[in-house]
Amino acid sequence: MGVVDKVNLPQPVKFVFNWGRKYSLWVMNFGLACCAIELIAASTSRHDFMRLGVIPVAHGPRQADLLVVAGTLTDKMAPALKRVWDQMPEPKYCISFGSCSNCGGPFWDSYSVTKGVDQIVPVDVYVPGCPPRPEALLEGIIRLQTQIADESLKERFERQRREAIVVGGPVGPVDLSNR
C-alpha cells in the first residue's frame, strides 16, 4: 500500500490517519436477504449511521472501505463475494451481519448455503441476530471504529489473522481456535 504499512508511524500521525479512516467508512452493501432491509433501516433517518461517518453510497467495491455482508450467502454467490472483496482497496474491513452470514443460521443443514462468510473473506465484526436490529449494526460499527482508532497498519498487515469482534460477546480478543 505504501510507506504507512511498512514503518511504525509516529503516534500523532497515526492518530490523524486512524481518526480520518474511522469516521469515513464508505460501505459496500452486500445485501443478500432480509438482513439487508435492517441494514437499509440503519442508514435511514431513525438510526442514521451516517452520523457515525458511515457513507452508504460507495459507487462500487473499488471506492469502498467497509463490506457489510447482510444475508444468506450461497455457494453459488460465494465467488461473487470473493470478487467484490478482492476489488476493495486496503485497508478494508468486513462486518458479517446476521446469523446466516455468521454461520449459516437457520440454513445450517442446507445443501446450498455457505456456513459462514468467514470461509470466504476475513471478518472483523460479527453481528448476531436473525435479523439483528439496526442498533446492533450501530454497535458493531462503533466497536469497529474503536478497533480502527487503536490499530497500526504495519501490525495489521504483518498479522495474518485478525482478532474478530462479536457484538454482544466478550470484549477483547476472541478465541477462534476451536472453530
Add this chain to the structure above:
Amino acid sequence: MSAKALIDHVKEATGAVEREEVTPQGQVALHVTPANWHVVAEHLRRCPRCNFSMFNWLSAVDMEDDGFEVIAHLYSASSLQAVNLKTMVPREGGSVPTLTGLWRGASFHERECWEMFGIDFAGHPHLVKLLLAEPFVGNPLRKEFVLMTREAKEWPGAKEPE
C-alpha cells in the same frame, strides 16, 4: 367448464388419462403415463375449449419406492381454471418429454427439476444446471441425498411433532 366436464372432455379427446382426482376445492388432477405426457399437455394447450395458456409451475415429489411424481400446474386465463397434470417416473432413468415446445416458460422449471431430482426431460434444448453451483454433485431434493451437516450434527428439533 366444470371439473367433471373438463375431465370427460380430456378423456374423450385424448384417451390417455389413466385416472383423475378432484379435491373438495375443485382442483382437477389428471394422471397420465410419461409416454402420454406431451399428448395430453398439447391438447390442454391447443384445444380452444381447454386453452390452458399459462404454464404456472412444474415440480416433482419423491415418493420413495414408487418413484417420482412429476406435476405440471396449468392455468387457463379464459376459463379461470387450473389443472394439475401428473405422471410417475421410476427413480433411476426416469424420463419425461419436454413441454418447452408448448410453453417456453417450462424451460426453467424443467431444468430445476432435472438438477434437483435427476429426472430427464427428453428433447429439452438446454438441459444444464440452473440454480446449483457448477461443481455441485448429486440431486439434493432426493430423499436419499445426504446432508453433510446433519451427518455431523443431529437435527435438534422434534422429527415427528405430536
